[in-house]
Amino acid sequence: MRSYFRMNKLALLLGFTCWLAVANGQQGSSLPNMVIFIGDDLAVRDIGPYGNRIVRTPHLDKLAHESLVFDRAFAASPTCGPSRSSLFTAMYPMRHGAHGNHSGVRPGVSSVVQQLSALGYRVAIAGKLHVGPQDVFPFERIAGTNAPEPGFENTPGLHYDLILAPVDEWLSAQKPGKPFVLIVADHSPHVIWPEKPTYEPAEVDIPPMHIDTDDTRKARARYYTDVTKMDENLGGLMDLLEKHGMAANSILMFTADQGPQWAFGKWGLYDYGIQVPFMVRWPGHVKAGSRTDALVSQVDILPTMVEIANGTSPQGIDGQSFLSVLKDPSVKHRDTVFASHTGDxxxxxxxxxxxxxxxxxxxxxxxxxxxxxxxxxxxxxxxxxxxxxxxxxxxxxxxxxxxxxxxxxxxxxxxxxxxxxxxxxxxxxxxxxxxxxxxxxxxxxxxxxxxxxQEDHETGPEDLAAPNKNPDKGKGPIAPYVF
Incomplete structure (x- = not known):
């Protein structure tokens, strides 16, 4: 009899311990890790999974075969800072306030850091930052992931490389049962493109809205070289997830902040500038090698992550979860997407x-x-x-x-x-x-x-004298490029 009561007492104690762990958001490995790789200034039409047969993107091609590929995904802005701020807040630029490049979002805005941290996630970023202020985006920053390119150590400017070795160390330090959000933001293929191309000018394609000159072809060969460089970095990240045994329990998303620095691309609202690649790999949940025509905006990514984590998105955002599309690619999502461009x-x-x-x-x-x-x-x-x-x-x-x-x-x-x-x-x-x-x-x-x-009452160019709009005054840009 005493043994019976001891066993029941132990069962009650174990049951209470399990309930307490769930109540404290410690559900363990049931929640997937979420990893987002962001290319910098990349056109949908300039990578293999979307039909380009010239540029070499073997790792993107592999990821596409393992993922759901979105054929109609769009950024909220064709400019780096506003676009990234929208991706991380689920708000269009006029709502979060950072609608001009290098400016910061409004105080009190909630970002992926606050929303996923509240659901038990560790939220970190490696590579390019370009959002602010710090109290809205208090990412855990993986140090050493931004390094000047060789020869530009004293004048890095736009010459930065993504370094993955610190990401390797960070992943090795993760504890079982503690899910994480990891954002890896590359610097490629943002200008300045590599000076020594691995493509021949004669082999590149020229879009119909560009002008085919010898100099155009030389520049495009350099751009494609940088696209391939970004692809290699993505492959490195995929290898790290495999190395640490995390690939099976991680959602891997690939996208870009907007189109490339080519005419009718970046800083404009034609598809070459505003449409973005978007692929989602989620083993056991997303059908590998599938595609969807569902119309989505990058503001929809955060609400989807929150729903996957069993949370509820806050009121006042523009994003809408597309989890139903991940489950069934034939499902319709939006009728219309909105995007805006203020200026640089x-x-x-x-x-x-x-x-x-x-x-x-x-x-x-x-x-x-x-x-x-x-x-x-x-x-x-x-x-x-x-x-x-x-x-x-x-x-x-x-x-x-x-x-x-x-x-x-x-x-x-x-x-x-x-x-x-x-x-x-x-x-x-x-x-x-x-x-x-x-x-x-x-x-x-x-x-x-x-x-x-959006309370968008703008009638012309941005006011450069407005607070936080002029990085030449005060302490510099409120949305730092790197960290």
Missing amino acids: RLMNRSPMRMLRTDRFKYILNLAPDIPYTTHMDRATDHDGGREYWPSWRVESFRDPHAAAVLWRYHNRPTEELYDVVADPWEQINLAADPKCANMLDRFRTQMKMAREA
Whole structure:
């Protein structure tokens, strides 16, 4: 009899201990680790999983075969800082406040750090940062993951490499039963691209909205070299997850902050600048080698992570969990995605807004009277345009296509409307087509509602004198590039 009571007493004690562990959020290995690898300035069309047959991306190709590939995923902004802030807060730029590049989000905004930490996760970042302030994004920062490229130790500027050795050490120190969120943010293929390309200029492709010159091909060979460099870093991270026995219990997501520093890419709302690659590998939960047409925004990533972690997303965000899509790729998610671009200070003073459905794109240019310019055509202190743009100007006097490219680059109408299925490179503006008048009116109404929901009352370029907008004053940028 005494033995019976002892056994029941022990069972009650063990049951209470298990209940207490669950109550304290210590569910152990039932919660998956979540790893996000972010490429820097990368076009969907410039990697193998999305149809490019020239660039070499073997690790991305492997990941695609193990993942659900999203064919219609979009950033919230085509500019680094605002885009990353949106990914980490589940808010569009006008709502979180960091809508101009290098600016910080509003005080009190909740980010992935607070939301996943509250659910029992350790939240760390390696590589590029470019978000702020610190109290909104109190990541555990893995030291030593940002290193100047050889030869630029004293003047790193845009010459940074991602270093994975500290990530290896960090992973080896993780304790069983404590799930983690790990964000690995590469510096490639952001300019400045490697000076010695591994591609021949003659073998690269030239998009139809660019100008085919010898200098363009040399620059594009360097860009593709950097894409392959990023792919190698992704492969290194995948190897580390295998090495530490974490791949089976980890969700691995791959994406980019926005499109590349090429004309009609970064700093603009055409698909080459705003559409992003997005792949999700989740062994045992996501069907390997599958694809989905579901329309998603990067603001949807955080709510999905929260739902996977059995949490509830806060009110007042723009993101919507797409966990149902991970379970069934045929499920529809959004009817429309919204995106905005404010500017990149003095180099870019042409703000614009976008609505994108599965077939149509509407762009509202808020300051069409201001000629569109960016670092590509104006910067003289680093590559990323200066090495090939003069050849574009010369060619514009010789070739009608080149002249049309430069005119369209600098001159944006108030409204643009594209059938992205029939016209995937967005070459034919349908805004003035009488057949599209009713559709245009619907987009205008929807845009007005979307901007009102964001409290977006901007009518022109960002105010550089506003607080936290000018990194040349005070203590520097509120969204540090690296740490």
